[in-house]
Amino acid sequence: MNLIDEDDEKPTRWEKFVEFIMFHFRWVFVVPFLLPLSFLFNTLFEIRNKIIHAVNSAPNAHVRKVGFIQEQLKEWNSNGRKTKLVNARPGWLTMSFRFPLYKENATKIATDKLFDILELDVEKMTVKAEPGVTMGQLSRYLIPLGYTLPVLPELDDLTVGGLINGCGVESGSFKYGMFQHICTGYEVLMSDGELRNIYPDSAAKTEQAKQDNSLFFAIPWSQGTICFLTAATMRIIPCKKYVKLTYKKTETLDEMCEQLTEDSDRYSDKVDFVEALLFTKDKGCIMLGEFSEGPDTQDEVVNPIGRWYKKWFYTHVEDLINKKHESIEYIPLRDYYHRHSKSIFWELRDIVPFGNNVLFRYLMAWMCPPKIAFLKATTPNVLRKLYDRSHVIQDMLVPLDTLEKCIELFHKEIEIYPLWLCPFYLKSQPGLMKLRNATHKMYVDVGAYGVTAKDGYHHERTTRRLESFVRSVNGFQMTYADIYMTRAEYAEMFDRTLYDWKRSTSKCLDAFPDIYDKICRSGRR
Ligand SMILES: Cc1cc2nc3c(=O)[nH]c(=O)nc-3n(C[C@H](O)[C@H](O)[C@H](O)COP(=O)(O)OP(=O)(O)OC[C@H]3O[C@@H](n4cnc5c(N)ncnc54)[C@H](O)[C@@H]3O)c2cc1C
Numbered sequence: 001m002n003l004i005d006e007d008d009e010k011p012t013r014w015e016k017f018v019e020f021i022m023f024h025f026r027w028v029f030v031v032p033f034l035l036p037l038s039f040l041f042n043t044l045f046e047i048r049n050k051i052i053h054a055v056n057s058a059p060n061a062h063v064r065k066v067g068f069i070q071e072q073l074k075e076w077n078s079n080g081r082k083t084k085l086v087n088a089r090p091g092w093l094t095m096s097f098r099f100p101l102y103k104e105n106a107t108k109i110a111t112d113k114l115f116d117i118l119e120l121d122v123e124k125m126t127v128k129a130e131p132g133v134t135m136g137q138l139s140r141y142l143i144p145l146g147y148t149l150p151v152l153p154e155l156d157d158l159t160v161g162g163l164i165n166g167c168g169v170e171s172g173s174f175k176y177g178m179f180q181h182i183c184t185g186y187e188v189l190m191s192d193g194e195l196r197n198i199y200p201d202s203a204a205k206t207e208q209a210k211q212d213n214s215l216f217f218a219i220p221w222s223q224g225t226i227c228f229l230t231a232a233t234m235r236i237i238p239c240k241k242y243v244k245l246t247y248k249k250t251e252t253l254d255e256m257c258e259q260l261t262e263d264s265d266r267y268s269d270k271v272d273f274v275e276a277l278l279f280t281k282d283k284g285c286i287m288l289g290e291f292s293e294g295p296d297t298q299d300e301v302v303n304p305i306g307r308w309y310k311k312w313f314y315t316h317v318e319d320l321i322n323k324k325h326e327s328i329e330y331i332p333l334r335d336y337y338h339r340h341s342k343s344i345f346w347e348l349r350d351i352v353p354f355g356n357n358v359l360f361r362y363l364m365a366w367m368c369p370p371k372i373a374f375l376k377a378t379t380p381n382v383l384r385k386l387y388d389r390s391h392v393i394q395d396m397l398v399p400l401d402t403l404e405k406c407i408e409l410f411h412k413e414i415e416i417y418p419l420w421l422c423p424f425y426l427k428s429q430p431g432l433m434k435l436r437n438a439t440h441k442m443y444v445d446v447g448a449y450g451v452t453a454k455d456g457y458h459h460e461r462t463t464r465r466l467e468s469f470v471r472s473v474n475g476f477q478m479t480y481a482d483i484y485m486t487r488a489e490y491a492e493m494f495d496r497t498l499y500d501w502k503r504s505t506s507k508c509l510d511a512f513p514d515i516y517d518k519i520c521r522s523g524r525r
Pocket residue numbers: 200201202213214217428429430431434497498501
């Protein structure tokens with residue numbers, strides 16, 4: 001494999017100076033330009049969605065849009081299937097730091113025009129949506145009606161298609177698993193233009209139903225290399241207006257690991273959400289949430305953390321645990337789900353350093369956050385180099401019983417805090433994420449986002465050491481992040497059996513890139 005070693009080139013003094021200016025004064029561009037633009041874009045898109053819901057035009061338009069994609073595929077077939085197929089969604093819109101190189105000479109299929117909610121079925125308790133529908137759209141639509149997705153990943157702009165063909169976790173995952181596990185059916189287009197509605201059916205009798213069953217399990221994590229998703233049906237659950245959130249301070253790493261393991265009890269009917277933040281190797285906070293109708297007495301605290309003038313959530317958590325060992329707050333449900341959106345986890349502190357200042361919050365933060373896509377599209381090259389050298393965006397999914405070792409290693413290699421800890425339940429199913437030695441297991445997502453000042457950090461070598469650890473404990477690396485594994489190492493981490501079988505029997509090999517070529521570092525810029 002061609003491992004990229006761009007970081008070995010040392011920047012000159014001048015380059016360092018320019019980087020310094022760009023990094024510390026990026027806000028000069030972001031605040032007056034990107035913030036209003038993001039606000040305007042979000043407002044117009046919200047109005048557009050309201051109109052579409054009001055006139056209920058999405059289902060008809062869906063048929064038309066899918067028909068158009070079918071035409072595209074038929075044309076590609078009649079031209080001799082000469083190029084590889086990819087989704088037309090431009091790289092700057094996607095939720096990862098990188099731009100796809102593999103799209104450059106490929107045929108782009110217009111799945112990016114599919115961004116509407118199609119149907120809510122309260123009898124079957126499902127919602128059907130096009131793949132471009134975002135988590136922000138779904139929470140805005142479902143919560144006022146008294147429903148939610150059991151797993152609703154927190155960043156507003158994450159899409160249904162990306163979370164299925166990639167993956168998704170959230171604080172409901174300790175109970176319900178990953179985003180793919182709340183899906184009950186997919187509408188897909190195969191490379192020959194055939195439209196199929198597939199769902200899991202372990203008692204399938206006909207050959208077609210058996211094929212559809214195995215296809216259903218092959219799609220999650222496949223990065224759009226088997227078929228195009230044109231709609232997905234997801235489970236919904238009833239919800240309440242608030243989340244009663246209990247913040248529990250932990251003072252040692254041992255305590256965090258033990259307590260988080262104990263609290264991640266998916267059978268508890270008192271807990272609906274579990275997540276934790278580590279602020280130093282020892283000091284952390286576990287947050288346990290429960291759906292609630294609101295406080296019973298006036299003494300209890302209601303905290304609408306999503307309002308523009310409120311502190312960034314992770315700083316609020318740190319302040320709370322510095323004052324009290326345990327506290328309880330009632331948070332409006334939608335504010336809770338998108339609690340990390342306003343500060344883009346903790347990435348905004350580098351981009352708008354005064355973004356959490358009380359004056360800024362009251363005066364300007366109603367336009368926050370800047371859209372991640374706009375930030376991505378306008379990252380200057382100088383900054384990209386700096387990010388390459390010292391910025392980490394990684395999510396490693398490891399068995400919960402290996403969390404302590406994993407944190408020790410993250411501390412030794414990158415020492416970035418806060419660290420995001422999100423437990424999730426993993427049931428062994430066929431597919432890329434098949435468990436090799438258990439029928440089910442509690443895992444945890446360890447997320448590191450930010451600049452590392454660690455001596456000896458090297459983007460590629462350090463990441464490879466983290467990857468090697470993750471493989472050794474039967475863990476998985478999220479594929480939106482920079483991946484330096486070789487093809488063989490990737491196949492050790494992910495079970496390709498079903499994936500390869502489906503690709504070879506569903507006319508995929510000449511139609512789509514191999515998954516490794518989409519996720520490896522050399523496939524992305
Ligand atoms: C040359 C070759 C030929 C293959 N031929 C076939 C084939 O004819 N049929 C086939 O299915 N696979 C076939 N495979 C794929 C391979 O065997 C898969 O990995 C297999 O589909 C899944 O088996 P498993 O051990 O991962 O899962 P298992 O747990 O053993 O599952 C077996 C079957 O049950 C289904 N299943 C498992 N868990 C669930 C669940 N929770 N809900 C609903 N259904 C579930 C799976 O889709 C699968 O069809 C072939 C692979 C190769 C390389």
